[in-house]
Amino acid sequence: MRRVAIIGVGLTKFGNLGDITTRELFYESSSKALKDAGLSFNDIDAIYFGNLDSSRFEHQCHTAAINASIATNRLIPATRVEDACASGGVAVAQGFLSIVAGIHDTVLVVGAEKMTNLPTGDVTDVLATCADDILEVPHGITFPGLYALMARAHMNTYGTTEEQLAMVAVKNHKNALDNPYAQFHKDITIEKVLSSLMVADPLKIYDCSPISDGGAAIVLTTLEKAEKISNATPVEIVGIGQSSDTVDLASRKSLTSIQASKVAAERAYKMANIKPSDIDVAEVHDCFTIAEIINTEDLGFFNPGEGGPAVENGLTKRDGDIPINPSGGLKAKGHPIGASGVAQIVELTHQIRGTAGKRQVSGVKYGLAHNMGGSGATAVVHILKEVN
Amino acid sequence: MSQINEKFVLLYLNNLKEKKIVYSECQECKQKSIPPLPHCPSCNSTAIELKEALHHGSIETYTIINIPTTRFEKEAPFAVGIIKLTEGIRIMARIHYNDPTELKIGAKVIAQFDTERKDSSILSFKLEK
Numbered sequence: 001m002r003r004v005a006i007i008g009v010g011l012t013k014f015g016n017l018g019d020i021t022t023r024e025l026f027y028e029s030s031s032k033a034l035k036d037a038g039l040s041f042n043d044i045d046a047i048y049f050g051n052l053d054s055s056r057f058e059h060q061c062h063t064a065a066i067n068a069s070i071a072t073n074r075l076i077p078a079t080r081v082e083d084a085c086a087s088g089g090v091a092v093a094q095g096f097l098s099i100v101a102g103i104h105d106t107v108l109v110v111g112a113e114k115m116t117n118l119p120t121g122d123v124t125d126v127l128a129t130c131a132d133d134i135l136e137v138p139h140g141i142t143f144p145g146l147y148a149l150m151a152r153a154h155m156n157t158y159g160t161t162e163e164q165l166a167m168v169a170v171k172n173h174k175n176a177l178d179n180p181y182a183q184f185h186k187d188i189t190i191e192k193v194l195s196s197l198m199v200a201d202p203l204k205i206y207d208c209s210p211i212s213d214g215g216a217a218i219v220l221t222t223l224e225k226a227e228k229i230s231n232a233t234p235v236e237i238v239g240i241g242q243s244s245d246t247v248d249l250a251s252r253k254s255l256t257s258i259q260a261s262k263v264a265a266e267r268a269y270k271m272a273n274i275k276p277s278d279i280d281v282a283e284v285h286d287c288f289t290i291a292e293i294i295n296t297e298d299l300g301f302f303n304p305g306e307g308g309p310a311v312e313n314g315l316t317k318r319d320g321d322i323p324i325n326p327s328g329g330l331k332a333k334g335h336p337i338g339a340s341g342v343a344q345i346v347e348l349t350h351q352i353r354g355t356a357g358k359r360q361v362s363g364v365k366y367g368l369a370h371n372m373g374g375s376g377a378t379a380v381v382h383i384l385k386e387v388n
Numbered sequence: 389m390s391q392i393n394e395k396f397v398l399l400y401l402n403n404l405k406e407k408k409i410v411y412s413e414c415q416e417c418k419q420k421s422i423p424p425l426p427h428c429p430s431c432n433s434t435a436i437e438l439k440e441a442l443h444h445g446s447i448e449t450y451t452i453i454n455i456p457t458t459r460f461e462k463e464a465p466f467a468v469g470i471i472k473l474t475e476g477i478r479i480m481a482r483i484h485y486n487d488p489t490e491l492k493i494g495a496k497v498i499a500q501f502d503t504e505r506k507d508s509s510i511l512s513f514k515l516e517k
Binding site for chain 1: 397400401421422423448449450451452453454455456457458459460461463464466468469470471478479480481482488493508509511512
């Protein structure tokens with residue numbers, strides 16, 4: 001099987017970026033990634049673009065083609081990937097697969113979303129399309145509501161506390177202070193989280209990731225070619241795993257564990273031939289604080305029910321046993337939906353290269369990116385490794 | 389031979405209008421599905437039976453929505469939960485309450501149908517006294 005390496009990464013700032021369009025977010029992030037790789041748009045064989053819903057945010061569908069022709073006139077294949085909040089991660093997987101299959105050599109994977117131009121109520125409506133429109137939306141459920149249902153069940157089964165949820169937000173905000181691209185540079189306290197506005201009981205405003213604009217890009221090529229065409233330090237993708245599950249939460253096997261995350265992780269660990277304990281740092285989908293806790297259990301870092309105590313005991317801090325979300329996560333870095341999965345890969349690439357600055361975790365050999373869609377109906381896991 | 393044809397969403401929603409919660413049950417492995425499906429997603433069998441659930445269940449989990457989508461703006465706050473029906477199958481629905489302390493995991497609920505509702509689900513649950 002051909003081996004795949006990341007040779008360039010780039011990000012825009014995440015946040016409310018004002019008058020900017022998705023195609024400009026594509027352009028800025030991919031230009032930076034190509035510059036990092038020492039390549040140009042002329043070197044790219046194909047583009048994979050992760051984006052949730054430009055058709056609603058900007059009345060613009062068909063975005064992969066819009067982006068590709070800004071990049072080059074060579075009529076390269078361009079594909080938009082949509083799997084709810086996992087759009088970016090699945091776009092990375094598609095790029096990876098196209099190289100492994102021998103169809104393309106050098107691929108640009110970009111994720112971007114422009115969300116802040118619509119009123120919050122309208123954004124919430126767009127996000128609700130990632131829930132089940134027949135079985136869930138007609139009852140008035142929201143995204144925070146779906147995760148609140150899981151939080152309540154997890155708290156009831158394992159004794160997870162609202163304070164432990166708050167600690168996830170506090171940790172991620174602290175991490176984001178050292179991330180120049182993050183939406184929030186704001187140290188917060190547990191008290192601030194606990195006293196913030198209730199969105200869907202027990203989740204409060206500070207338990208929820210924000211509405212954001214942003215773009216992230218990576219350049220992938222074969223490991224063999226990497227050393228020939230680029231001076232950048234290559235990072236290898238040694239395992240991927242993807243899974244789906246019912247969109248509607250009520251039909252899932254469990255309300256306290258996300259099976260799709262578990263299975264995607266198992267597939268990735270198997271391909272990489274490693275165990276959860278081999279992972280040195282992870283970027284985990286924390287759309288809500290409870291999601292980080294549940295996913296760290298499903299990814300095999302902690303036993304079921306121990307995710308909450310793990311945060312409380314500092315195990316997931318940057319200097320802890322298994323640093324989770326050194327970038328600040330979706331919570332504090334921001335969550336421009338299509339960009340998030342790609343941005344996780346950008347962070348891990350820096351961590352493995354040793355170029356993460358103040359966010360640097362020491363001794364990183366293996367990194368894991370976990371990107372999830374909806375309330376757990378899609379999950380994609382990538383395992384990255386340093387190249388010797 | 390499956391008792392359910394391709395128009396399974398319509399089948400489910402039309403039955404709600406008749407105050408019935410219908411589901412499919414695989415006669416081979418007993419997997420149950422809402423909405424009813426023409427084949428079994430567990431064992432692939434087409435030996436599928438259409439069944440009607442009793443209107444009773446208990447709360448598996450719940451939340452109180454404080455910030456709703458635009459569509460439900462005028463109704464917040466309201467509770468949404470996942471109910472486990474007597475037959476073992478789970479379903480999401482609104483739960484009516486007078487006081488939030490009435491909402492508890494394990495509390496017994498009974499289905500009600502507001503067949504006049506056009507803008508949201510006909511089905512909801514109320515707490516059984």
